[in-house]
Amino acid sequence: MVTLSKLYTKTGDGGMTRLGDMSQVPKTSARIAAYGCVDELNSVIGLARASGAEHDEVLARIQNDLFDLGADLCVPQGEGLRVQPQQVLFLEQQIDQLTQGLAPLRSFILPGGRLPAAWLHLARTVCRRAERATWQLAEQEPVGQPVLLYLNRLSDLLFAIARAANDGGQADVLWKPGEGAGDA
Numbered sequence: 001m002v003t004l005s006k007l008y009t010k011t012g013d014g015g016m017t018r019l020g021d022m023s024q025v026p027k028t029s030a031r032i033a034a035y036g037c038v039d040e041l042n043s044v045i046g047l048a049r050a051s052g053a054e055h056d057e058v059l060a061r062i063q064n065d066l067f068d069l070g071a072d073l074c075v076p077q078g079e080g081l082r083v084q085p086q087q088v089l090f091l092e093q094q095i096d097q098l099t100q101g102l103a104p105l106r107s108f109i110l111p112g113g114r115l116p117a118a119w120l121h122l123a124r125t126v127c128r129r130a131e132r133a134t135w136q137l138a139e140q141e142p143v144g145q146p147v148l149l150y151l152n153r154l155s156d157l158l159f160a161i162a163r164a165a166n167d168g169g170q171a172d173v174l175w176k177p178g179e180g181a182g183d184a
Contacts, residue, residue: 020075030137035073037130038151042066044123045158053116055161058094062154072147073134083146091153098160103169110173113166120162127155 011017016024017032025031042063049059071081111121131151137143163169 020071020080021078023076030133030140031073031076034130034133034137034143035070037126037133038066038070038073041123041126041130042070044119044126048116048119048123051116051119053120053161054165055094055098058157058161061090062157065150069147069150072144073137076141082144083150085146085149088146088149088153091150091157095153095157095160098157098164101168102160102163103172105169106174108175109163110175111162112173113162113171117162117165117171120158120165124155124158124162127151127158131155 012027015027017027018024019031045059045063045066049056049063053059065083065087068081068087069083072083075081111125112118131148134143134148134151138148163172166172
């Protein structure tokens with residue numbers, strides 16, 4: 001269990017921060033950017049849950065998994081908590097279950113609809129940013145393959161849960177190509 005005795009340490013006042021292995025890196029490093037995006041993603045999922053999003057148990061597990069993923073990213077090499085392939089498999093199973101009950105896609109979907117769906121769409125876009133940041137890190141340093149797969153699958157699952165929150169896709173806001181183009 002983690003124990004935090006003090007909320008501020010002043011160790012980051014000079015633009016550096018410590019990783020889980022106690023090494024110091026600039027706060028602008030790719031590693032910090034990657035797990036910072038994961039932290040932001042976790043917060044947006046919390047907002048979706050607080051707004052009454054469906055599949056709360058799944059979202060709660062994802063939030064916990066995202067802490068595992070952040071722990072994986074904050075320890076560059078060696079021993080530590082690592083995202084496991086079964087965590088990716090869980091996401092795939094959830095996607096398969098959810099998509100069976102959704103209305104077929106007939107157009108791209110605009111983020112919105114019901115409030116929980118809108119938050120989930122925002123979470124999906126933050127997840128894509130976290131995935132890009134993690135791939136950028138992976139171009140510079142080793143990153144576990146399950147981390148990269150997890151973020152990729154998670155954005156798909158968040159899309160599916162957003163559609164479920166929009167009455168199984170019935171309340172999705174559809175893109176209408178070119179609408180408004182003649183208004184100028």
